[in-house]
Amino acid sequence: MKKTTPLPRYGGIEAGGSKFVCATGSGPQDLSNEIRFPTTTPEETLDRAVAYFREQRRRHPLSAIGVGSFGPLDARRGSPTFGYITTTPKPGWANTDFAGRLERALELPVYFDTDTNAAALGEHCWGAAQKLKDFLYLTVGTGIGGGAMANGRLLHGFNHIEAGHIRVPHDRERDPFPGNCPFHGDCLEGLACGPAVEQRWNRRAETLPPDHPAWELEAEYLAHAAVNFLLTLAPQRIIMGGGVMEQQQLFPLIRQKVSRLLNNYLRLPEITAHLDQYIVPPELGNRAGILGAIALAQKGGKL
Amino acid sequence: MKKTTPLPRYGGIEAGGSKFVCATGSGPQDLSNEIRFPTTTPEETLDRAVAYFREQRRRHPLSAIGVGSFGPLDARRGSPTFGYITTTPKPGWANTDFAGRLERALELPVYFDTDTNAAALGEHCWGAAQKLKDFLYLTVGTGIGGGAMANGRLLHGFNHIEAGHIRVPHDRERDPFPGNCPFHGDCLEGLACGPAVEQRWNRRAETLPPDHPAWELEAEYLAHAAVNFLLTLAPQRIIMGGGVMEQQQLFPLIRQKVSRLLNNYLRLPEITAHLDQYIVPPELGNRAGILGAIALAQKGGKL
Numbered sequence: 001m002k003k004t005t006p007l008p009r010y011g012g013i014e015a016g017g018s019k020f021v022c023a024t025g026s027g028p029q030d031l032s033n034e035i036r037f038p039t040t041t042p043e044e045t046l047d048r049a050v051a052y053f054r055e056q057r058r059r060h061p062l063s064a065i066g067v068g069s070f071g072p073l074d075a076r077r078g079s080p081t082f083g084y085i086t087t088t089p090k091p092g093w094a095n096t097d098f099a100g101r102l103e104r105a106l107e108l109p110v111y112f113d114t115d116t117n118a119a120a121l122g123e124h125c126w127g128a129a130q131k132l133k134d135f136l137y138l139t140v141g142t143g144i145g146g147g148a149m150a151n152g153r154l155l156h157g158f159n160h161i162e163a164g165h166i167r168v169p170h171d172r173e174r175d176p177f178p179g180n181c182p183f184h185g186d187c188l189e190g191l192a193c194g195p196a197v198e199q200r201w202n203r204r205a206e207t208l209p210p211d212h213p214a215w216e217l218e219a220e221y222l223a224h225a226a227v228n229f230l231l232t233l234a235p236q237r238i239i240m241g242g243g244v245m246e247q248q249q250l251f252p253l254i255r256q257k258v259s260r261l262l263n264n265y266l267r268l269p270e271i272t273a274h275l276d277q278y279i280v281p282p283e284l285g286n287r288a289g290i291l292g293a294i295a296l297a298q299k300g301g302k303l
Numbered sequence: 304m305k306k307t308t309p310l311p312r313y314g315g316i317e318a319g320g321s322k323f324v325c326a327t328g329s330g331p332q333d334l335s336n337e338i339r340f341p342t343t344t345p346e347e348t349l350d351r352a353v354a355y356f357r358e359q360r361r362r363h364p365l366s367a368i369g370v371g372s373f374g375p376l377d378a379r380r381g382s383p384t385f386g387y388i389t390t391t392p393k394p395g396w397a398n399t400d401f402a403g404r405l406e407r408a409l410e411l412p413v414y415f416d417t418d419t420n421a422a423a424l425g426e427h428c429w430g431a432a433q434k435l436k437d438f439l440y441l442t443v444g445t446g447i448g449g450g451a452m453a454n455g456r457l458l459h460g461f462n463h464i465e466a467g468h469i470r471v472p473h474d475r476e477r478d479p480f481p482g483n484c485p486f487h488g489d490c491l492e493g494l495a496c497g498p499a500v501e502q503r504w505n506r507r508a509e510t511l512p513p514d515h516p517a518w519e520l521e522a523e524y525l526a527h528a529a530v531n532f533l534l535t536l537a538p539q540r541i542i543m544g545g546g547v548m549e550q551q552q553l554f555p556l557i558r559q560k561v562s563r564l565l566n567n568y569l570r571l572p573e574i575t576a577h578l579d580q581y582i583v584p585p586e587l588g589n590r591a592g593i594l595g596a597i598a599l600a601q602k603g604g605k606l
Binding site (some may be wrong): 151160166169209 | 328375386389390423437449453454455456458459460461463464465466467468469471472473482487527530532534535536537538539550563564566567569570571572573
């Protein structure tokens, strides 16, 4: 009888502003022991994560930890504050040495990036962006954020992208809502994140019927954003996830408007004729975040 | 006496819609024998380039040719139409096998990319983007175009970026000019390219005094664009060149407006405190294009 070597296992943390998700595994086939707990103080929350991984490690050794986190954070390897959550308005979390604390407590390498870059990497490994070297993952939910791969690596540039805050045309006659971004008013996030939809129409987004004009307007903003991203990054695919994108009716509306906005300027059949394969939902659904964290641990050193 | 091996020499073509520039050399220190001739038919123009390089080669062997060209073009290595000018409206030039024709006539490797990617590479090798792995080169002239490096390589994605055609907010009360882009009307190029400035104010741009309101408005559009690029690409620097940017008064206006638009959202000192080193003119000036073509030939295989 042949002895099989077990797959190396990794730890993943999807660190959100309201809850943490932790799990172990090496991919979708064996992701397991998932736990969730609320994001309270950094000490309490990170201690809880450490305790979880210590317990997991008793059953099976872990090779590394990956963290996809809310931000803003420092994702610049070599920076003195690499691995820190930096200027977040979330009480208590500004200047938290997230990765360092985990690394010291667990004595394991910790790979640390934004939640959206992690989700992008998850989709690259096992989802809608397999084999693609240049693509964008956009999440539209409580906020709007982007993660991107460029030339086969996660795009960091000066630190990490902040694609949710671009400006898009805003016709105040058609839409007098001034936008709710505390920094920019009517940037993309200010106009099109979930809370903006709710404030504009004064009701919970889930209760708006699929043919409500809210979605036509939402698609308009997201199409403008998609076109700007497409022209700036030349991504091979745009994956749009997050709570707002669970409104499936948005996809055909966005594609139609993207096509109208591009107006045959780009004559690439993969975009112009196959927008249904170009602007797509994540294949990993709401598991993109935690799987992306696992992927960060697995690929971390090589990205 | 020690014999020194001469530097390998390369050929470069800056292929513009109205004129071609050809030269040979290996960088700014030895760029030489530059000639210019008008862009007529593809046959005549490319034959002239071939004749030039044949003559140059008699004096000194050439290792490769680099071409930074007007477009749209196919910059996707491995594509059946790689090296073609594709859907250009320029009469006679659509579907021209630019690189292939040169390669067959000269029996030399030909590296082919957009004029803006070439200029970006030139600035990376010898100009304002040395040692930077992520930056944007934007040209604002007859049209608006961008070239970018991401993760240390020129950004191609699905083919090449088209950053000049993003949409930016356009307040029609303040600026009733509808934009002059034949595809998109009031995209960035439609609002802010040189001809748009001239049509809006009904006079040649060079004759508008530095304190004319034209420049305030121009800076407004370019600042919106710079902010969108900054948030989407996270470039370590934005280089702005081209004929319109020879109006030096634009730089402080753009920086001031970028700062106002970001509104302290990004707390990176290299951006927030040093915008004067972040949004800069090209160091190679109007030689970025031809030097970029030389750089393509030199680095081509490795980018």
